[in-house]
Amino acid sequence: xxxxxxxxxxxxxxxxxxxxxxxxxxxxxxxxxxxxxxxxxxxxxxxxxxxxxxxxxxxxxxxxxxxxxxxxxxxxxxxxxxxxxxxxxxxxxxxxxxxxxxxxxxxxxxxxxxxxxxxxxxxxxxxxxxxxxxxxxxxxxxxxxxxxxxxxxxxxxxxxxxxxxxxxxxxxxxxxxxxxxxxxxxxxxxxxxxxxxxxxxxxxxxxxxxxxxxxxxxxxxxxxxxxxxxxxxxxxxxxxxxxxxxxxxxxxxxxxxxxxxxxxxxxx
Numbered sequence: 001x002x003x004x005x006x007x008x009x010x011x012x013x014x015x016x017x018x019x020x021x022x023x024x025x026x027x028x029x030x031x032x033x034x035x036x037x038x039x040x041x042x043x044x045x046x047x048x049x050x051x052x053x054x055x056x057x058x059x060x061x062x063x064x065x066x067x068x069x070x071x072x073x074x075x076x077x078x079x080x081x082x083x084x085x086x087x088x089x090x091x092x093x094x095x096x097x098x099x100x101x102x103x104x105x106x107x108x109x110x111x112x113x114x115x116x117x118x119x120x121x122x123x124x125x126x127x128x129x130x131x132x133x134x135x136x137x138x139x140x141x142x143x144x145x146x147x148x149x150x151x152x153x154x155x156x157x158x159x160x161x162x163x164x165x166x167x168x169x170x171x172x173x174x175x176x177x178x179x180x181x182x183x184x185x186x187x188x189x190x191x192x193x194x195x196x197x198x199x200x201x202x203x204x205x206x207x208x209x210x211x212x213x214x215x216x217x218x219x220x221x222x223x224x225x226x227x228x229x230x231x232x233x234x235x236x237x238x239x240x241x242x243x244x245x246x247x248x249x250x251x252x253x254x255x256x257x258x259x260x261x262x263x264x265x266x267x268x
Contacts, residue, residue, distance in 0.1 A: 002223070004041070004043050004217070004224050004225070006044075006045045007046055008023075010022075012051060013050055014053055020229060023050050024229070025058075027229050027230065033064065036067065036073060042217040043075070043213040044076070045075075046077045047078045049080035049087075050083065050084075051086075052107070052265040053263055054263055055263060059164075061090040062093050074096070075095050076098060078206050080103065082266070083099070084105055087266075088106060092171075094172070096202070097202075098204050099195065099202075103191035104189075105200070106188050106193075108166070108184035109186035110158045111158075114146070173198055183197055
C-alpha cells in the first residue's frame with residue numbers, strides 16, 4: 001500500500017497557466033498538498049525539467065515542499081535535462097537532490113527583462129500618450145528607456161530577491177553564505193559540477209531517485225504513482241482560440257517577458 005508520489009515540474013514556472021505546457025504553481029501546490037494528506041504516500045519525487053520562472057510562483061512551490069517535509073514525508077528532487085534558476089530554487093528545500101551528470105542546473109540569480117519598443121513605435125508613427133499620477137507610475141513602460149532612478153529601483157528589487165535565493169540555497173544545502181555567493185553568479189552547471197560544488201547530493205536518473213526516496217522513507221518497495229495535472233475544458237480543446245494572441249504577447253512568450261516581473265529564470 002505504500003506509495004511514492006511523482007510530481008512533475010515541467011516547463012517555465014508560472015503562477016497561472018496551462019499545466020500541460022508549464023509548471024503552474026497553483027497546480028503543483030495542490031498536488032504537493034494532496035501527497036501530504038494521503039496517508040499511503042510515504043515520499044515524494046519532484047521530477048524537475050524547468051529553466052525556472054516567476055519569483056513568486058517558485059517561492060510558493062518551495063514553501064509547500066518545506067511543509068511536506070515538516071509533515072514527515074521526504075522529498076527527493078530528480079533533475080532532468082534542465083533544472084536551472086527557479087527550477088533549482090524549488091528543489092533547494094528537498095531532502096535530497098539527484099541529478100543526471102549532464103543535467104543543466106544552477107543559474108542561481110534573478111533577472112528582469114523589459115522590451116523597449118520606443119524606436120519601433122517611432123518608425124511606425126506611433127506616439128503613446130501617458131497620463132499618470134506620479135513620475136514613476138509608468139516605470140518599465142515599453143515605449144521609453146529607463147531613467148537612472150528607475151533602473152536603481154528595479155535593481156534594488158532584484159537584489160532583494162537575489163538575497164532570498166542565496167538564503168534558500170544556503171539553508172537547504174547546508175552551505176555557508178559565502179560559498180553560495182561564489183556559486184550564485186547566474187552561471188549554469190552540469191550535474192557533475194553541481195555535485196562537486198555541493199548543490200546536489202548524488203548523480204543518477206529517475207530510478208536512482210526512487211531508490212533514494214525508498215531509503216529515506218524506510219520502505220523496501222512502494223508503488224510509484226505519477227500525479228497528473230487537472231485539465232480545463234478549454235485546455236482540452238487546445239488552449240487559446242486562433243488569433244487571440246497579439247503580436248506583443250507573442251514576443252513575450254518567445255523571450256519569457258510578461259511585463260516588469262522578477263524571475264528566477266535561465267534565458268538563452
